[in-house]
Amino acid sequence: MAKWFNVGKIVNTHGIRGEVRVISRTDFPEERYKKGNTLYIFMPNQSEPIPVIIKSHRTHKSFDLLTFEGYNNINEVEKFKGSLLKISEEQLGELEEGEFYFHEIIGCDVITTDGEVIGQVAEILTPGANDVWVVKGPNRKEFYIPYIDDVVKEVNIDEKKITIEPMEGLLS
CATH class of the missing domain: 2.30.30.240 (PRC-barrel domain)
Structure with missing residues (x-):
């Protein structure tokens, strides 16, 4: 049984080009939201997570703004509002000695x-x-x-x- 860790919540869309606004729940936003990384979207009422690949990341006020490969406009990401972004346990990676989650x-x-x-x-x-x-x-x-x-x-x-x-x- 895979263990999942919450890295953020998609609270809204941003603009019309498929950007989503995320409230982060991670200590390592730079690492988690790196271009090319895979995150998993857990939508309410969906049993299977949707894997997405990060296309871009920038910060705006207290939010992280993300776009995903293959999702290029607001209509394609609208459905993700209220979803959680997670990573699998395997993606946690090794921490330096003296660092803990x-x-x-x-x-x-x-x-x-x-x-x-x-x-x-x-x-x-x-x-x-x-x-x-x-x-x-x-x-x-x-x-x-x-x-x-x-x-x-x-x-x-x-x-x-x-x-x-x-x-x-x-x-x-």
Whole structure:
């Protein structure tokens, strides 16, 4: 059974030449929307995805604008409104050491180097220079763990376990 990962949602058409407006859900838009890449369109009420090849990509305001090979006017892409753009697990590609996909980190247990259990990663914020992992602890308490070498000592995706060395004040 293939696993699919959402990279964006087609929210509208743009102009009359077959361009679609996409709200991105990917950390790597440059890579995902590269000319020649294949994405899969999952339309509501359709069981089979439609593979499309990217012809062009540009950004406009907060949207990504894409065109696909063989879809040259608005009438051909109108039906894609509201569809999701996905890639298959095989397309994820290898990440550099120390890089992870959000779906790999969310749900991991976070413990300190002393073995104290802090909680589970519930979401990831990307405010700027480094990501911040929101960890939900017991009693619904939230901790904000910056993803920096000083704090995050080990990430074990296979065991869904992250070891941190808390800085002063981080867990208070």
